[in-house]
Structures are given as C-alpha cells and as structure tokens.
Amino acid sequence: MSIVVVGDTSLIAQALRQGGQTAGWRFIGHREALAGSAWLDGVSQVLNLAYNPALRNGYEHALDFELALARRIEPLAQVRYIMASSRLVYGPALNDQALHESQEPQPVATYGIGKLITERAMTQMLGERLTIVRMSNIFGYELEHTRRNFFAIALRSLLGEQRIVLDMSPFVERDFLPVEILASWLARIAENPQPGIFNLGSGIGTPTGRIAQWLLEGFGRGELLVTNLREFDAFRLDMGAARSTYGIPGLTSNALRQHCLALGARLHEESRLLQGYA
Template sequence: MTVAVVGASSFIGRALQARAQTASWRFLDWRTALAEDAWLDGVDCLINCAFDPALKREPYSAARDIDLQLAERLRDYPQVHYLMLSSRMVYGPAAADGRLHEALLPQPINLYGAAKWQSEQALQCLLEQRLTVLRLSNVCGYELGGGRQSFFAMAARSLSEQGRIVLDMSPFIERDFLPVEILAAWLPLIAAAPQPGVFNLGAGQGTATGRIAQWLIQGYGEGELLVSNLREHDPFWLDLSAATQAYGIAGVDTAQLRDYCLALGQRLRLVKDAAQ
C-alpha cells in the first residue's frame, strides 16, 4: 500500500509525518502535486490536507478547489482511492441535541462549509466508489504559531500573551474536539482499507468550552477565564457510529481530552519560559 499526502506542511500533514507508520508515505506540497503527475505512479491512496484559505472568505470557485483539481488528475490513475478531509461545517447548525450524523441533509451557513459541500459533490461525480469523505470535527492541538483561527489557537495565544482566555459565548456550550495526533493515528487505519462513503471523525461527544479553557489554564499553571458574552452559540458533537462500524474508531473520552489539554497548557508554559 503506497499512500501520498498532499499538504505536507499543513497542520494535519505535519501530524501525519510525525508518526512512524507513515515513514514510507509520499508527502508533497499542493503546488508540486498540481504541477505534474509523476508522483502518482504506484500510489494506492491519496489524502489531501491542502485547502485554499480564500474559500473561507470568498464564494466557491472551482479554480481554487484543490480537492477538485487533484481528483481530476485521477482519471488516468484508476487504482487510486481518494480520502477527502471535509468538515462538520457542511452540516450547518445542529439540532437541539447537538448531534450531527451522515444522514442529515447538508445546510452549510458559512463560506467554508459551502465550499466543502461543493467539493464533496464534485468529487462524488468524478470518483464515485473511489471516494471516502471524512467530515472532521474541531481538530485541535499545539497551535500557537501558523496563524490558525481555531478555538484552541486563539485560546493558546491569549493565554500565552495576556494570561487569560476570553470566551464570547456561554462556557457551558459543548463542542466536539479531536486532537490532531489522534486523527493522525486514525488516518493510516482508514487509508489501509478505505471504504467509499461519508464518515464523521471526531471525539464522538461534546465537551464544555469553559472546561477546555479551565484545563488549559490548569496545565499552564496560571491565568484567568473571562466570559464576555453568554450567547448559546454552535453546540455540536459528531455521531461516530458509521466510522466505528467501518474502522473500529471509538472516539475520544473525557479523560483523554482533559489530559491532552493539561499537556498543551504545560507545553505553552515551557515555551513561554524558554522565550524569557
């Protein structure tokens, strides 16, 4: 099994490269991948981690859709199975119970979700049974650099630079957070025996954002949590039933996530102290 990963320098791409079982994989940047096709020779599975950030600010454009451009190149490589990293944003807002599952009709409400949904549909037409779509929850990790605007990235920067985490929503809002290292451990399992269709990947449960902030602060050793707005905004969790049945993926429990956040807080402190 030969696996190629496009987006080697991406957040997820870097996490994949850190794993021993990916030592024989081919990692390349998206510009190289779109410039020529020789790298596809002998490849059995392609994972794309690259995404044009302009599609988070502008309406969908096929010219900016890296997934679509890669999929079009696979016409001449019928042996390649494509793993598309999509997003829970495709679903749009969750119902009152917060549950998001693959049978829901996608109703994205932002440009990023709309772009991913457009890509999913275009790739399905091109690849049919050679496509596996993975809808990811909030992928998190050490995100102090790189300009990411995720919940974890903003919380880490604020804690490190200002000694506080500020929430603009109720601290009781529960969201599904998936550590990037755990995702990187799951992707080789999926790439080894990919099944066509759509699969959620996440923790499989929601965790209060205030609790996440508390654990980060606890690991950091100091800091405060401020709440600037008590709005009930965007609670969700991903139902992993399909991924569990297909790949034996069981999700992330509360104890794992707590220990992960504590370790991230400790890492932030070490980096802060080393810089002083």
C-alpha cells in the same frame, strides 16, 4: 501499496509524519501535486490535506485545488482518494443533537458551503473510489497568528496575556479532537479506505469553559474571562460509521482532558523560554 499525502505543511500532515504507521508514506506540497503526474506512478491512495484559503471568502470552481487534483486522479482506476472535509458541511446541529452522516446537509458558513460543493463534485468524478472524512474541531499546539480556531486563539492569549477570553457561554458544548488522535485514525483509514462519508471527532460534547479550565490547569496560572453569554454552535459528531467500519471508538472526556493539560504544560515551558528561564 503506496500512500501520498498532499499538503505537507499542514498541522495534520505534521502529526501524521510523527506516527510510526506512516514511515513509508510520501508527503508533498500542493504545487508539486499540480506540477505534473509523475508522482502518481505506483500510487494506490491519495490523502489530500491542502486547501485554498481564498475559498473562505466565497466558493469559485477555478480556485478549488481539490477538484484540479481529482481530475488528475479520475482516469487512474487504481487510485483511491481520501478527502478531508468538515463538520461545517452539516450546518447547525438541531436541538444540540449529534450530527450524523445520513442527515441532509444544510451549511450556513461559507467554508461549509464550499466543502459541500466540492464533496458532491468529487463524488461525481470518483464514485466508489472516494472516501470523505468530516472532521470536528481539530486542535494541537498552534501559536501562528494566521490560525483563527478556538484553540489557537486561546493558546496565544494565554501565552501573551495569561488569560483565555470566551465570547460565548462557557457551557456551550462542542466536539474537540486532538490532532495526534486524528492522525492515528487517518492512518488506519488510509491503509484500507472504504467508500462513503465518515465523521471523525471525539463523539462527545465538551463545554468550552471546561476546555479553558484544563488549559489553565496545565499552564499553571491565568484566568478565564467570559465577555458574552450567547449560546451558539453546540455540536458533537455521531461516530457510529467510523466505529463499525474502522473500529474507531471516539474519545473519552478524561483522554481529552489529558491532551489539554499537556498543551497547557507545553505552553508553560514556552513561556519560560520567552522569559529567559531555559
């Protein structure tokens, strides 16, 4: 069995590399994946983590790298494909209820709309050889300015200004999952991929203000500034399918807290280095 991960520089790929389960896996970039087909010799599973950022401005088939990759795999009956999708495919959670794979997707964000288009096209091409994982808000140690997710913005602000700014109510609950935990679950899925759609998240909603509090606690100083009390985009993922198929349990609130504390502590050390206290 040979497993290839496409998108070798992504946050998730970096976390996968650090896991013992992936020692024999191959990691390649999207350009290498499309340059030829020799890399597919003897491959049994492909996990794609690459995505064309231009699609965030509006979906175009010609820009969809994933479809181009799937066309190479389509005639190879022995190859299974794992697609990394997003909870944004579902659209807003109604009455803050958990998002479930069986519900009809109604995406409103451009990213979610595009991912749904890709999911459906991929299903037509690969059928039972396709596994789709819809992921929640994945976080790790990210300081790059190109990253615009909740955690990356919070970490940069805490490092540079010793504060976290929320433009929403701190009571809004969302599903957050550490990238290290996601990587361990993806490794389990890639070893024996099953057809269908599977949610991957903590399975619980955690107030964004609580997340900020834990980061500040780990960092050892700083403040939380709330500039808007709007309530929007509360959600959590139902983990029943992943639990029954792969034994993936979700994550407890205490485990989530420990990951946030560790991120804050790591950021504290980064701050010391920047100030010349190494």
